[in-house]
Amino acid sequence: MLKSGQTYDEVYNSFQWEVPEFYNIGVDICDKWARQRYRLALIYLDGKGQVAKYTFWDLKRLSNRLANGFKAIGISPGDRIGILLPQCPETAISHIAAYKIGAIAIPLFTLFGTDALAYRLSNSQARAIVTDAANLPKIREIRPNLPHLQTVLVTGAVKDDRVLDYWDTLDKGSPEFQPANTKADDPALIIYTSGTTGPPKGALHAHRTLLGHLPGVEFPHNFFPRDDDLFWTPADWAWIGGLIDVLFPSWHHGIPVLAHRAKKFDPEEAFHIIAAYGIRNAFMPPTALKLMRQVKNPQSRHRYRMRSIGSGGETLGEELLDWGREVMGLTINEFYGQTECNLIVGCCADIMEIRPGSMGRAIPGHVVDVIDARGAPVKDGTVGEIAVKRPDPVMFLEYWQNPAATRSKFVGNWLLTGDLAKKDVDGYFWFNGRKDDVITSAGYRIGPAEIEDCLMKHPAVALVAVVGTPDEVRTEIVKAFVVPKADVTPGTDVAEDIKTFVKTRLAAHEYPREVEFVKELPMTATGKIMRRELRKLEKQRKAKAT
Secondary structure: OOOOOOOHHHHHHHOOOOOOOEOOHHHHHHHHHHOOOOOEEEEEEOOOOOEEEEEHHHHHHHHHHHHHHHHHOOOOOOOEEEEEOOOOHHHHHHHHHHHHOOOEEEEEOOOOOHHHHHHHHHHHOOOEEEEOOOOHHHHHHHHHHOOOOOEEEEOOOOOOOOOEEHHHHHHHOOOOOOOOOOEOOOEEEEEEEOOOOOOOEEEEEEOOHHHHHHHHHHOOOOOOOOOOOOEEOOOOOOOHHHHHHHHHHHHHOOOOEEEOOOOOOOHHHHHHHHHHOOOOEEEOOHHHHHHHHOOOOHHHOOOOOOOEEEEEOOOOOHHHHHHHHHHHOOOOEEEEEEOOEEEEEEOOOOOOOOOOOOOEEEOOOOOEEEEOOOOOEOOOOOOEEEEEEOOOOOEOOEEOOOHHHHHHOEEOOEEEEEEEEEEOOOOOEEEEEEOOOOEEEOOEEEOHHHHHHHHOOOOOEEEEEEEEEEEOOOEEEEEEEEEEOOOOOOOHHHHHHHHHHHHHHOOHHHOOOEEEEOOOOOEOOOOOEOHHHHHHHHHHHHHHHO
């Protein structure tokens, strides 16, 4: 655990990893604290005015019961279990139980549509999925095309003899369970991340990834934890930002977490939650902070006293940093990473100068640099690709069933992030741009390939290219340039239908908020769409508009 009272250089140079040979996430975040019978782990707001509290002792017994239930229905070590649930106790219990039996968890976003779910469940060959009544219809629709999916557990009351009742399965299990003696390098979870070409890739992480995340949480949250800390994030637990940047590290340290996932982020409600429940620490995506900044005089209605806010996904800028100091009473610490290798660069206002526009410095424990195409570090002030040196416990094991993509992620011992930056003489990283076509929207990294593939299924679309276009609130929004089929008359109705088509099949954050009909798309001599030309066009348009 990082300790305060030192300079950045002293903290960085004195850090040493402590990764044991045998390690299990489920035991670490739950069982080791359960002997403190009344130690609070979770405060759950169900969205209906009810508040439930769970101790680590509660979670241990519940996860043990579910682990026994998993084994009873034939789930074995190494099997994949999809978890399609929002922020709620069942999500956490399912993760802990999966790790305890040595299975591999697959977090799935509840706003995913049928195409997105079908691909991930098929690619991972998931044996089981845990979901709720609201998401069950999507699973019913795609289940005939998922021969490996043997068991569906549902948390709500559902009349369907082809699924199992989650709580009934749990209640039948014994509260006593001997967790699998997993090694730190054994697989624990697959988190799918959208790429720029081809379908999404599943980043396979080992149990050790939680240990690798710890300094990246402790550093930007001003030497987390302290005795009165209480963590919350509006980021869904289906993403690495909510799950392994907040929930798991907090429980590793025995710190309680508040769970509440609104259907839509409400900045006024965010202030209410922070004040009413005494939130001390939060991971807030930049878009959430921008929306909160629009709230007038929140101090007049809410009494809050936060200790740390971390944010990542895009540069905050000086105005948002000033707002944080004035309204939240603290300096918001930025951090940087990606699903394959997260929380590797960041800021800690307690021990380093915060330079607006900078991503920060390498987080203790990680060797991060800016390199050229050959894998050699470039001179300070020179733009190159951000890279992380292996071995590193936070680094993914591989892309699931995709060895070619895994190999292309590395140059020698450097993991390539695909992001361009420069590093100054003091070791601060300054983001320059993306090497590829990834779209950053409201903190989500979105690959255009999956959206384009979905759009090509629409009856009005002959050809399509998807890019990110600048947006004041979301940094970028998804825009689709569509060549309509010959018999289609493009218009507002067709555009809205195209938007809904993607929203219902992939996810709400991936649908194109703008659709522009064009006669043709810019292409190379070999027929490849030149998205960079479309991005350039959009930037020019936005510049003229302002």
